[in-house]
Amino acid sequence: MPTSEVEAWFVREVLPLEASLMRFLQSACRNAQEAADLRQDVYAGVIAAARKSLPDRAKPFVFATARNLLIDRVRHERVISIDTVSDLDELGLVADEPGQDRVLIARDELRRLRAAIDMLPPKCREALVLRRIDGLSGREIAERMGIDESTVSHHINNGVRILAEKLYAEEPKRGKQP
Amino acid sequence: MSDVTANEAIETRAADWLVRRQFEGWNDAEQAKLDAWLAESDNHAAAYWRLKAAFDRTDRLAALRRPMMDRASPPTASRKPWMILSAAVAALVLLAVGGGIAGYHLLTPDGRTFATPVGGHMTVKLADGSVIELNTDTVLHTDFTPDRRAVQLVRGEAYFQIEHNAARPFTVTVGGHRIVDLGTKFFVRASPKQLDVALVEGRARLESTNASAQTRPTVLMPGDFAVATATSIGVSRKAVHELADDLAWRSGMLVFHNARLADAAGEFNRYGDVKLVISESASRLTINGAFPTNGAEDFAGVAHEIFGLHIDRRGKDIVLSR
Numbered sequence: 449m450p451t452s453e454v455e456a457w458f459v460r461e462v463l464p465l466e467a468s469l470m471r472f473l474q475s476a477c478r479n480a481q482e483a484a485d486l487r488q489d490v491y492a493g494v495i496a497a498a499r500k501s502l503p504d505r506a507k508p509f510v511f512a513t514a515r516n517l518l519i520d521r522v523r524h525e526r527v528i529s530i531d532t533v534s535d536l537d538e539l540g541l542v543a544d545e546p547g548q549d550r551v552l553i554a555r556d557e558l559r560r561l562r563a564a565i566d567m568l569p570p571k572c573r574e575a576l577v578l579r580r581i582d583g584l585s586g587r588e589i590a591e592r593m594g595i596d597e598s599t600v601s602h603h604i605n606n607g608v609r610i611l612a613e614k615l616y617a618e619e620p621k622r623g624k625q626p
Numbered sequence: 627m628s629d630v631t632a633n634e635a636i637e638t639r640a641a642d643w644l645v646r647r648q649f650e651g652w653n654d655a656e657q658a659k660l661d662a663w664l665a666e667s668d669n670h671a672a673a674y675w676r677l678k679a680a681f682d683r684t685d686r687l688a689a690l691r692r693p694m695m696d697r698a699s700p701p702t703a704s705r706k707p708w709m710i711l712s713a714a715v716a717a718l719v720l721l722a723v724g725g726g727i728a729g730y731h732l733l734t735p736d737g738r739t740f741a742t743p744v745g746g747h748m749t750v751k752l753a754d755g756s757v758i759e760l761n762t763d764t765v766l767h768t769d770f771t772p773d774r775r776a777v778q779l780v781r782g783e784a785y786f787q788i789e790h791n792a793a794r795p796f797t798v799t800v801g802g803h804r805i806v807d808l809g810t811k812f813f814v815r816a817s818p819k820q821l822d823v824a825l826v827e828g829r830a831r832l833e834s835t836n837a838s839a840q841t842r843p844t845v846l847m848p849g850d851f852a853v854a855t856a857t858s859i860g861v862s863r864k865a866v867h868e869l870a871d872d873l874a875w876r877s878g879m880l881v882f883h884n885a886r887l888a889d890a891a892g893e894f895n896r897y898g899d900v901k902l903v904i905s906e907s908a909s910r911l912t913i914n915g916a917f918p919t920n921g922a923e924d925f926a927g928v929a930h931e932i933f934g935l936h937i938d939r940r941g942k943d944i945v946l947s948r
Binding site: 561 | 641665669677679680
């Protein structure tokens with residue numbers, strides 16, 4: 449698979465599953481940080497497989513990968529209770545509704561973006577907004593905010609990561625609304 | 627199995643790439659470094675793609691960005707960016723609430739004239755299974771016989787989805803040009819000086835009806851955008867999403883990417899009685915966004931809010947100036 453196709457598939461099919469994937473992982477992990485760490489490994493595994501060929505259906509594949517990783521962790525680190533792992537099938541492998549329209553309603557998407565941006569720390573938010581909405585350069589943002597450029601980068605770096613957490617934490621709405 | 631700090635470090639690094647790509651000094655060498663880093667590990671790709679997809683989504687908020695020329699003098703109030711953000715949200719919400727002008731279906735006998743008024747939108751289902759959608763202010767004749775299907779676009783713009791039948795060719799004539807369907811979806815826009823044809827699917831041939839014309843028949847492939855004048859046919863390529871934007875009128879929308887205000891106003895003016903007039907001083911401001919085709923008033927309001935333009939009503943004209 450060409451990398452661009454894998455990326456497009458990953459963004460289109462896998463990332464929208466993040467909210468349910470995180471619920472799944474958190475149910476098996478001690479803390480949120482560990483779940484986020486596992487998520488990263490799940491994604492890497494999914495991408496490695498997708499490079500060979502794109503799975504027909506993303507959801508069962510992502511959750512199977514997650515389950516296998518959890519079992520690995522149990523074996524190697526003994527950090528997760530075996531009971532939890534045995535429950536995973538029913539949690540994760542509920543059938544997906546394939547082919548459903550994933551077009552987000554513009555209003556919903558904007559509300560989501562707005563909410564996510566509102567939750568950012570003030571400096572991160574300001575830097576990100578100046579960059580994305582106002583289209584200012586790093587130097588211009590630095591001047592405007594009265595900080596140096598490396599601090600601007602730092603704020604945006606943080607902002608992007610927090611934004612991703614917030615955006616993917618919510619289940620995307622599917623289909624069209626009246 | 628990587629440990630927690632390793633994955634966190636990768637994410638921070640991925641965000642760092644994303645930020646650096648945004649700013650000055652990004653060049654091919656930097657891009658090559660990023661590509662190499664992404665190729666190094668699927669963990670890198672996963673972190674970067676995930677953050678990039680989230681970051682890209684904020685593009686929607688940039689729908690109404692301040693124009694380049696204004697950047698030298700940033701707004702003084704620190705709250706200005708938020709005001710801009712709110713306005714961007716307002717403009718895009720229109721996309722959701724503005725349903726556009728309802729199209730209506732007509733089942734018709736062949737061989738007649740179809741017309742839409744300014745602001746109109748009509749879908750015609752022909753007996754052969756082909757579908758023609760007429761945009762605003764459009765007139766079109768059909769003349770069908772058992773061995774040919776001839777359509778003449780007198781003026782305006784239409785989108786064609788043709789049931790191909792080699793034994794009964796489908797042709798669209800516009801001014802001095804003819805489009806011969808070879809199994810196709812395409813749209814045609816006639817304006818006084820030129821003819822635009824964009825091919826969405828299939829193939830079509832564009833040729834001059836004038837036997838002595840200098841131009842040769844041109845076969846159009848998907849993504850081809852042809853501009854024909856009396857003496858020339860030029861073909862360029864458009865990306866799928868650009869064609870989709872060109873066809874947004876089918877769902878009652880106008881989509882602009884870095885469009886000059888004057889050009890955007892010209893588009894609105896095709897659809898409504900209200901005429902937007904952009905003064906010379908404001909014509910070079912650029913705008914991004916999606917609006918209902920009947921949203922000229924909203925557009926003026928947004929331009930007022932974003933660029934601080936003055937709105938001056940003169941009869942049915944709305945004059946925007948700095």
